[in-house]
Amino acid sequence: MSSSKGKGTLCVQGVRKPTEFPWGSVNIPACYTSTFAFKNTKSLIEYLEGKSEHFIYTRYSNPTVELVEEQIAELEGGERSILFSSGMAALSTTFLGLLNSGDEIISIRDVYGGTYHLFTSALPKWNIKVNFVNSFDEIEKIYNKNCKVLFFETPTNPLLKIYSLKDAAKIAKDFGMLSVIDNTFATPYNQNPLKWGIDIVVHSGTKYLGGHSDITCGAVVGPSELLEPIYKMKKVLGGSLDPHSGYLLYRGIKTLGARMAQHNQNAMKIAQYLESHPAVTNVYYPGLAAHNGHQIACEQMTGFGGMVTFEVSSRASEVVDRLKTFILAVSLGGVESLVSQPIYTSHYGIPETDLRKMGITPEMIRLSIGIENPEDFIADLEQALQILTA
Ligand SMILES: Cc1ncc(COP(=O)(O)O)c(C=O)c1O
Incomplete structure (x- = not known):
């Protein structure tokens, strides 16, 4: 699928015209039902034999959820x-859908x-082993014929490391693996893997x-053929999205373009401020020229996103606790x-030796920059960081 419309337009308008909806509702219809009625056994059997487009049960699929699926596929340029x-x-359903016992992930x-x-x-309980690499250069050494998937994030959480999408796709193809990316940090607005x-x-x-911290949900996008085993696994594992969250997700996506433009702009300002602060020892933001993935980020991203991570030499928790405008969450x-501090939040419970290998330190602070006025957050950081310069 590929639309000639701009992404901001696509976010607002979706892929369906309101005239396609019952009563011409400008908003998508919210179909709050767990089950669907059939006129008679004949029509039920027609559904079971794949001869009708009827719905049967929301764990399998739901009209509201399906409309959002179409929208996300379009935004990512997927089928x-x-x-x-x-x-x-x-993530879990994807790996369990794609892999068998004995298969491995890199x-x-x-x-x-x-x-x-x-x-x-x-x-590992399903006998699926994961081999970790520090860079794509290590793949050749670690690869064996059981490796079926290459998985990565870019930018990564929380170090904002950039991996080349082009290189990942090529390496995976050369070794006969599927490439799977977690595109959460970039969003389809900033990057289309x-x-x-x-x-x-x-x-x-x-x-x-x-976008509004009011729902939990996940999405997988790709060619129909590759997604079919994942869909079948979803039906039995049951991690399906409920229609109300689907409805809220659709409403959130309407403003994805406007929000991301602001996230990108605010995060850049805050990263630049942190880069110039004497108490800050490292800033991780792919939009900064000094970031070692900046060139690749410029090639494959249309914006650098709203996440900024930085390090101080000491007392990171005190800095976090002094912040008044940021929310600790x-x-x-x-x-x-x-x-947040990754060691107490997103990466809590990971052994220290593994954290060290990942490059995550106790003095690391991760910021999710919102769409408010960035000056308020620069002022907040300024007063909090004073304990390190006083
Ligand atoms: C990059 C990334 N991927 C996946 C997840 C998991 O998503 P959820 O919390 O919706 O299950 C998170 C959650 O923080 C994340 O940051």
Whole structure:
């Protein structure tokens, strides 16, 4: 699927015209039902034999949820999308749908903490092994014929490391693996991995897609053929999205374009401020020329996103506790600015040696920059960081 419309227009208008909806409702119809009626057994059998487009049960699919799936597929430039009850449901169902016992994954090491736990404690129970690499250069050494999937994030959580989409797609193809990316941090507004040859895109829709910290959801996008086993796995594992969250997700996506433009702009201002602060030892933001993935980010992203991570030399928790305008909370991607320390939030519970290998330190602070006035947050950081310069 590819639309000639701008992404901002696509976000607002969706792919269906209101005249296609019952009563011509300008908003999408919210279909709050768990089950669907059939006129008689003949029509039920026609459905079961795939001869009618009827719905049967919301765990399988739901008209409201399907409209949002169409919208997300279009935004990512994919053939099909499947929605889930969370980003973790999308990730776990994807791997269980694509892989069999004995198969292996090659993954970059610095992934979101939940994904790390899925890889190290859950998937091994299904006899699916995950091999971590620090860079794509290590793939050749670690590859064996059981490796079926190359998984990565770009930008990564929380280090905002940039991996080349083009290189990932090529390496995966050369080794006969499927490439799967978690595109949560970038969003389809800033980055479309399928365009670069990546096979499957996964999102935690809880974040920017929803955008208002009011729902949990996940999405998978890619070619229909590759998504079919994932859909079948969703039907039995049951991590399906409920229609109310689907409705809220659709409403959130209407403003994705406007929100992302503001997130991109605000985060850049805050990253530049932090870069110039004497008490800040490192700033991780792909929009900064000094970021070592900046050139690749410029090639494959149309905006650098709303996430900024930085390090101080000491007393990171005190700095966090002195912030008054930022909200101390897990998650990201909402309209409001949040602050957290990865070691106590997204990466809590990961052994220290593994954190060190990932590059995550106790003095690291992650900011999810919202769409408010950035000056208020620069002033907040300024007063909090004073303890380090006084
Ligand atoms: C990059 C990334 N992927 C996946 C997830 C999991 O998403 P969810 O919390 O919706 O299950 C998160 C959550 O923080 C995340 O940051």
